[in-house]
Amino acid sequence: MIQRFLNALLNQKWRDFKVTHHAVLPAQEARYGKPEFPLPPILEETLLQSGMTRLYCHQTQALDHIRSGQNVVVATPTSSGKSLIYNLAVSEALLQNPVQRALYLFPIKALSRDQQETLDTFLGTLNAKTGKSAFQAAIYDGDTNAYRRGKIRQNPPHILLTNPDMLHYALLPFHGKWETYWKHLRFVVIDEMHTYRGVFGSHVAQILRRLQRVCRYYGSTPQFILLSATIANPKELAEQLLGHARNSITVIHDHGAPQAKRHFVFMETEEGAAGHASGMAARLIARAAEAGLKTIAFTQSRRLTELVHMSVLRLAPQLARKVSSYRAGFLPEERRSIEQKLAGGDLSAVISTSALELGIDIGGLDLCVLVGYPGTVMTTWQRGGRVGRSGRESAIILLPQPDALDQYIAQHPQEFLKSHYEIAVVDPSNEEILKAHLPCAAAELPLEEEEVHQQNSSFQKVVEALTKSGRLLQTGEGTQWLASSLRPHRNVDIRSVGESFAIFTTTHEDQKRPLGKSEGLRALKECHPGAIYLHRGETYHVESLDLANHVIHVTPSGAPYFTRVKSEKETEILEVLASKPVGNFVIRLGRLRVTEHILAYEKRRLFTQELxxxxxxxxxxxxxxxxxxxxxxxxxxxxxxxxxxxxxxxxxxxxxxxxxxxxxxxxxxxxxxxxxxxxxxxxxxxxxxxxxxxxxxxxxxxxxxxxxxxxxxxxxxxxxxxxxxxxxxxxxxxxxxxxxxxxxxxxxxxxxxxxxxxLGEWNPLQTSPTSAEEPDEPLFHAPLARSLAPKRRIGFFDLETQRLANEVGGWQNKHLMRVSVAVLYETGSDGFHVYREEDVMSLVQDLQKLDLVVGFNVERFDYEVLRAYTPFDFRKLPTFDLLKEIYRELGFRLSLDHLAEKTLGANKTADGIQAVNWFRQGQWEPLIHYCKSDVILTRDLFRHALEKGYLLYSNRNSQLLRIQTPWDLEQIIQESNGHRSMPVQSAEIQPLDLSDVQNRPS
Incomplete structure (x- = not known):
């Protein structure tokens, strides 16, 4: 059937759309393996009775690593038999020691119930072999009634299936009621690990840390088994979620599962066509239903899910009972009913958001329609993996939205097919999330002083903030922190940002009926007064948005339009965290405050989007x-x-x-x-x-x-x-x-x-070549004060750049010139310290250790170049700039070469233009030598000024004149640091060892 459908798709002329690429992904044969040690005979018999005679190679590899006590991540495609790995490992351990327990974590309740059916079948067969009901599994989640929960707590099963929400709200807060379970917890299974990214993943990372904390309290150290779709960084994500060291997690990613033949069809909108992907998706769904194919369509938004559903009903009203939408925001009983109908064959097609992309068993599907590129390679294959199971030939069709990323993928199909998987990003140190979870942790078990001090600065900063706000209470001895609230867990929503809003509609009997929910900023953008709310192919008009009580009231509406808000944003920089020059720009990373004002909403016609x-x-x-x-x-x-x-x-x-x-x-x-x-x-x-x-x-x-x-x-x-x-x-x-x-x-x-x-491909900053010397400009104010250490550390510093001033638009753009090499000499040290661009942060750290930095034009030039690499405020460095002091005395500037020649009888060995040429030619030796020589000249001028009380220069008439330098090193250090300090004699500055510099200045 799928082949006939594809022939029609590839050969038929479709309105507004055309096929751009058809890829045939060949079937793959299975690759099998054997575990290092055979499974117990009773498990071998259980597998045989289930129709499994051999294990895939990735299953045996994972089993061997789990047996050796390692934490394991299995990152393989959908339908590769990952659940069998942990069921075998846990069952084998239970046969050896029945007192042990296991915790299975799934991201959604539907997946827990789906997996329980598989597990019950497996354990049922195993128990039948033993002749008794030895091993039990149970679900403990929000749908488990109070009576059943009590029974489970009294006699915890060998395997407990739950989700991160229940772990957060019910298991950890009441850990004392589960004491025996925690003491004997051997395994923690984390399925669909790739879903734990972003905000949700950051919350889960804190929940898993709290779980391990409770386990340590009861004396257990469970082994973790994580299962994931294929991503670029499975080990890194597992480490971030668990907080484990890099060498404590083993990754299995090469798999031996077979794969049936698949077709991947890329389509795009014909040039000048006004068609939309929702309409084309509806046509494909209707055509597939006529051909007897079971279809799942994935969209990128709740609104689009409903628009596709409405299009199908308008196109083929006879499919009203055979097609359904499915998305977050539906009531739980609605979702469960749709899942059962799809698995049972009562539905021919379902249109879903990401809610159905996980491994729920929804029966044999033939066709996957992607209404818009799912956004990532991983998600595309995850959704495409919902079809073609049980060896059935299948097809995936990508319909791009009028969106830049969609169109890019549609026009580069080969690049997509050959592309690598993306990284999954999570931030366990997110301060807002830490603020939510630390009171929870403290309510479970007091935070210990040693525990806090072992954590990073973000953790300690949050503890301090929570203590000041009263959410954490420090004991009189100062050794512990307690939560001020008995159950702070209730105020933490681990899946969304912002308050949740309940959506109600009014029935014909004037009774309020719950319709769904929305949250945070989404509620304001999609459920504002006057908005059109779409639900299961029907439209509702938003009558009111109650911000105080978080309630939205809607009424049925036949409006032929949908709504979209208009807004404006502004941002404030709170703190710069990192900085670096790249190409022709400087990029900075930092903390921001973003404010969004929702100003108005547009009404746009359904299907055509006409304003x-x-x-x-x-x-x-x-x-x-x-x-x-x-x-x-x-x-x-x-x-x-x-x-x-x-x-x-x-x-x-x-x-x-x-x-x-x-x-x-x-x-x-x-x-x-x-x-x-x-x-x-x-x-x-x-x-x-x-x-x-x-x-x-x-x-x-x-x-x-x-x-x-x-x-x-x-x-x-x-x-x-x-x-x-x-x-x-x-x-x-x-x-x-x-x-x-x-x-x-x-x-x-x-x-x-x-x-x-x-990117540096076009440079309007380029001007006519100029001298390497910077033009005379007003100097900025003296540096800010800094504390002094008792022992003086004085450094002489200079740097060279990769680019000339005329190449970056003039001296005002010194931040774009970039460092080629820098040299620092510290009194009493073992010589010169040389830094290249990749070492700039080390240079900045070394400068901060000094009690005085001496340079020539260092404040106006060197520091300005360095500012592109770091948020550090260089005004805080205790600095003595020779050029600035001379400018103050004379009212004009003199070059380092002029001062050195007249005062020391020495000259610079090169200039900035030559230094840039050396850098571009890769001639590091003369470049470093030149920079060292300038440091020497700066140092010797400073010493001469201190010892003789003057420097020399010549005027336009070639007369040799003195610049009076009544400088006292003690006073310089005091003024640079803003504190009184111990007297320091100029004799502390010993002559530099110049043996490693050729042509030493006299």
């Missing part, structure tokens, strides 16, 4: 603190773009949109997980900036990853925009479906110019 009108909204602004990175855009670029008739704001706005759309190519995330703001003149940056930030309070690690991979991200962004055939920008390249300003302004040509500038 029908705009209505104002009055809702409170939403503010949160997060982590983000920003790209600083030099002001000269804006002038060049404007001179060429291009729109600077439109250009950086377009770059922001396209970069966000490309972000999921590098990390497992949805574009809704990250946000962006473009500013033509940000007040704190002092120039244009593009901000990209985590869309959740406290950050979830995505922006930090973006900071690391900024160059490949911008290169992909440029490729996306350049490859799009549209003349002025479109949804396939620079438009964003979630842009609060309605995708205005945008300028595609300006965006390409900005990207070429950032």
């Amino acid at each position: 029908l009108g705009t209505n104002p909204l009055e809702l409170p602004p939403q503010t949160f603190e997060t982590i983000g990175f920003w790209i600083e855009i030099e002001s000269v670029l804006a002038k060049h773009l404007q001179a060429d008739g291009l729109h600077f704001m439109g250009g950086i706005h377009a770059v922001e949109h396209a970069a966000i759309s490309m972000f999921p190519l590098f990390a497992l995330c949805d574009r809704n997980d990250i946000g962006g703001i473009s500013c033509p003149q940000h007040p704190q940056v002092g120039k244009g900036a593009i901000f990209i930030y985590d869309g959740y309070p406290g950050g979830i690690g995505l922006a930090a990853k973006g900071y690391e991979i900024i160059l490949p991200l911008l290169e992909k962004t440029k490729e996306l925009i350049a490859s799009c055939s549209c003349p002025e920008g479109c949804p396939a390249c620079i438009h964003s479906p979630k842009c609060g300003s309605g995708n205005k302004p945008l300028d595609k040509r300006a965006a390409l110019a900005v990207l070429k500038f950032l």
Whole structure:
């Protein structure tokens, strides 16, 4: 049947859409293995009775590692038999010691129930072999009634199936009622590990730390078995979730499971067509149902799920009882009914959000329709893996949305098919999440002083903040922290950010009926007064949004439109955490405060998205603190773009949109997980900036990853925009479906110019070659004070750059010149310390250890170059700048070469232009020698000034004149540090050992 359907799909002319690529993924034969030691005979018989004669190679490898006591991650594709691994390992351990216990964690309740059926069958067969009901399993979750929960607590089963929510809300807070269970807990199984990323994963990481803490209290150290879809960093994610050391987790990723033949069909909208993926998906679902195929369609949003469902019903009303939507926000009984009907064959098709992509058994499916690219390679194969089980030939069809990432994938099918899996990002140190979980941990068991001191600074900072706010109470001895609330767990929502809103509708009998739920900012954007709420193919009008009581009231509506909000955002930089120069820009990572104002909502016609009108909204602004990175855009670029008739704001706005759309190519995330703001003149940056930030309070690690991979991200962004055939920008390249300003302004040509500038492919900063000497400019104020240590450490410092001033638009852009080499000599040390660009942070740390930094033009030049690499405030360094002091005395500047020649009879060995040439030629030896020589000249001038009381220079008439230097080292150090200090004699500065420098200045 699937082959006939595919023939029609590939050969038929479809309205608005065309097939761009058809890939045939051949079947794969199974590869088997044998465990190092045979399974117990009773387990061998159990497997045989279940129809399994052999184990796949990855199953035996994992089993061997588990037997040896290792924590294991099995990261293999869907339907590769991962659940059998942990069932075998746990059963074997129970046969050896029946007192042991196991905890199975699943991300959703439906998966727990699905796995219980498999486990009950397995244990039933095993118990039949033993002749008694030896081993039991039970589910303990939110759907387990109070009576059953009590029975389970009184007599815990050998295997307890639950989810992170129940572990957080019920098991850990009442750990005393489970004492025997914790004492004998041998295994913790974490299924679908890849789902524990972002905010949810960061919460789960803290819950798992609390679990291990309780286990240690009862004397157990359970072994962890983690199961995951294929991702790029399974070991790293497991370490972040568990907090374990790098060498304590073994990864199994090569698998031997067979794979039936699969087809992957890529489609795209024909040029000039106005069709939408929802309509095409409806046609495919209806056609598949007529052909007798069972179909699952995945969408990227709740709204789109409902739009596809409505399109199917409009196209084929006879399928009303054979097709259903499925998504978060449905009531639990609705979801369970749909799952049962799909597995039982009562439904021909289901349209779902990500809610059905996990390993729930929903029967044999033939066709997977992806309505929009799922966002990541991992998610695509995870969803595609829902079809083609039991050796059945299957097909996956990708229908791109009018979205940049979708269109990129549709136009680069081979790149997708050959691409690597993305990384999964989680942030266990998220301060907002720590603030939520530390009171929970303290309510379970007091936080010990030693325990707190062993943690990182973020952890200690949160403990201090919670103590000040009264959420943690420190004991009189100061050795413990207790929770001020008896059950702080109730106030922590581990799956969403913001308060949850209940949605009610009114029945014909004027009774309120629960319809679903929404949360946080989503509730304000999708359920504001006047909004259209879509649910299971029906439309509802939002009558009221009760912010105080978190209740939304809706009424049935036949409105032929949907709604979308318009908003504007602003950002404030709270703290700079990291900085580095890249290409023609500086990128910084830091803490941000983002404020979003929802201004109005649009009415757009269903299916065509025609704009029908705009209505104002009055809702409170939403503010949160997060982590983000920003790209600083030099002001000269804006002038060049404007001179060429291009729109600077439109250009950086377009770059922001396209970069966000490309972000999921590098990390497992949805574009809704990250946000962006473009500013033509940000007040704190002092120039244009593009901000990209985590869309959740406290950050979830995505922006930090973006900071690391900024160059490949911008290169992909440029490729996306350049490859799009549209003349002025479109949804396939620079438009964003979630842009609060309605995708205005945008300028595609300006965006390409900005990207070429950032990547160093076009340099409007280039000016006519100039002298290596910096022009005379006003000097900035003296450095801020710093504490002194009793023993003086004085360093002499200089650096060279990779680029010349005329290559970065002038001396005002010193932050773009980048370090090639730096040299530091410290009195009393063993010689020169040489630093290359990758060592800059070590240099900055070494400078901070000094009691005085002596340099020549160090404040206006060297520190300005270094500021691109670090958020450190160089004004805090105790600095003595020779050039600044001479300027104060004379009112004009003198070069280092001039002063050295007249005072010491020595000359510089080269200049800045030659130093840059040496760097580009890779001639490190002369470059380092030159920089060392400048350090020597600086040091000898400083010593001469202290010992003789003057320096020499010549005027225009070649007369040799003195610059009086009544400098006292003690006074210099006091003024630089702002504190009185012990007297220091100039004799402490011993002559430098110049034996390693050729042509020593006299």
